[in-house]
Amino acid sequence: MAAKAIRVKGIASIIVTGGVAAENILSFREDHVHNMTPQFVPNVYKGVDVLQRAKFRRLTVVFDSDTNIFDAYWKVAAINVVMPATLVVTFDMAIADGVETTMTWTYVANKSWVTKKEFGRIEDEVKRSTFEYEIICYGTKVPA
Amino acid sequence: MAEVIYDRVKSVAIGTTAGASVTITNVLAFAYRIVTVEEGMVVPISVINDDNPSGVHQGHSYYEMLMVLDTDWLVDEGDATSIWAYGPTGVVVNNDGDFAIDEDGENGDIEYFVVTITEHDATETTLTFADGLAATEKTVWCMGETSEFSNEDGAPHQTVTYRFICLGDLI
Numbered sequence: 001m002a003a004k005a006i007r008v009k010g011i012a013s014i015i016v017t018g019g020v021a022a023e024n025i026l027s028f029r030e031d032h033v034h035n036m037t038p039q040f041v042p043n044v045y046k047g048v049d050v051l052q053r054a055k056f057r058r059l060t061v062v063f064d065s066d067t068n069i070f071d072a073y074w075k076v077a078a079i080n081v082v083m084p085a086t087l088v089v090t091f092d093m094a095i096a097d098g099v100e101t102t103m104t105w106t107y108v109a110n111k112s113w114v115t116k117k118e119f120g121r122i123e124d125e126v127k128r129s130t131f132e133y134e135i136i137c138y139g140t141k142v143p144a
Numbered sequence: 145m146a147e148v149i150y151d152r153v154k155s156v157a158i159g160t161t162a163g164a165s166v167t168i169t170n171v172l173a174f175a176y177r178i179v180t181v182e183e184g185m186v187v188p189i190s191v192i193n194d195d196n197p198s199g200v201h202q203g204h205s206y207y208e209m210l211m212v213l214d215t216d217w218l219v220d221e222g223d224a225t226s227i228w229a230y231g232p233t234g235v236v237v238n239n240d241g242d243f244a245i246d247e248d249g250e251n252g253d254i255e256y257f258v259v260t261i262t263e264h265d266a267t268e269t270t271l272t273f274a275d276g277l278a279a280t281e282k283t284v285w286c287m288g289e290t291s292e293f294s295n296e297d298g299a300p301h302q303t304v305t306y307r308f309i310c311l312g313d314l315i
Contacts, residue, residue: 006170007214008302010295025295032289034251055248091293091302093215103217140247143225 012090012102014061014069016083017109021090022069026130028089029060030105056138057107059087063131070133073114083112087135104144112137147177152262156211158228158244159235159256161276166228166235168213172301174259176209176271176310207273207310212303229286229306244286244306254284257308272315273308283312 011028015021034055073083087107094100116134120126153174159165217226228235231243242252256276261269274280288307 006217008293010299010302011293027292027294027296029293030289030291032245034245034286034288103215138248143227 006093006095008103009092009094009100012092014087014089016069016087017085019069019085022063022067024064024067026062026064026128027060028062031058031060032056033058056136057141059107059112059135059137061133061135063133064128066131070114070117070135074117080113080115082110083114083135085109087112087137106142106144107137108139108142111139147175149173149175150259150261152264154260154262154268157256157258157260158237158254159276160238161256162258164236165256165258165276168211168228170214170217171211172214172303173212174210174261175212176207178205179208180205207308207314209273209308209310211306211308212301213305214301215304229289238281245289251286253282254286254308255281257284257310273310274312275315280312280315284308284310 011025013021013023014025014028032055073081075081086109089105089107091103091105092100093103112135114133115136116132118132120129120131151173153171154169156168156171156174157165158168217223223233225233227233229243229245230247234243234245236242236252237244237254237256238252239255240252244254245251255274257273258275259271259273261271263269274284285308286306287309289304290307291304293302
């Protein structure tokens with residue numbers, strides 16, 4: 001029988017180094033946008049050094065409940081600040097039957113910005129009130 | 145637009161030649177379609193990674209392919225840093241020593257790209273997008289990567305999807 005493929009079981013945590021790990025994660029998505037065609041970078045990204053035709057990653061994290069993990073980088077009345085620390089996402093991995101481990105993706109320091117923060121609606125009969133953050137970053141992602 | 149999706153993929157071999165390639169087996173699905181811009185009449189893709197490959201003309205059609213993996217690890221590798229697409233532990237995909245994905249610069253063209261499909265009757269079909277010979281150089285590129293993970297109950301798969309483009313005919 002062929003060896004079972006190594007696979008990701010789920011997301012264990014996300015942490016900004018030096019902070020507290022958030023584990024109430026519903027989903028995590030990473031888009032690595034390549035420069036197939038000239039990209040016009042809209043104003044929302046202006047000021048973060050993501051230039052036309054540059055590659056960047058768009059991370060979308062949905063939390064099951066509130067978290068303050070990114071609050072230091074989100075400003076209402078001012079420009080958002082760069083994350084001066086690394087962002088580490090940890091995944092639970094299955095590498096064989098009954099054998100599990102973890103994998104981390106580390107997004108390097110001073111390359112990430114929170115660009116969107118969206119609260120779910122808190123109402124009766126709503127199954128979940130999610131909190132979604134979108135982060136863009138560029139530079140190397142380090143797997144380990 | 146027609147799209148072909150295979151969910152019984154035996155392997156996808158990627159590299160420089162048949163002898164210098166890796167065989168990726170943790171493939172959940174492979175899909176391809178033919179993209180024809182304005183029915184082949186106007187405005188083609190003209191630039192890929194700042195490179196204007198020969199043979200890309202006005203009205204040039206191309207294949208767009210998706211490879212959906214369980215993870216971006218090389219199968220059977222216990223080391224999470226062994227990721228096929230990136231250097232320095234990834235797979236060299238052309239004679240210039242490039243990798244399929246460059247974090248900041250131009251992606252390398254993939255000179256060997258062969259997909260082996262298991263059909264419904266258990267026969268195997270091979271789709272060769274690039275065969276490692278000179279004629280298929282600079283015709284296949286990786287164009288994007290999307291990773292999707294969910295902790296929701298019932299999430300069937302946690303996937304890493306790579307998008308490719310092929311400017312040549314299937315061999």
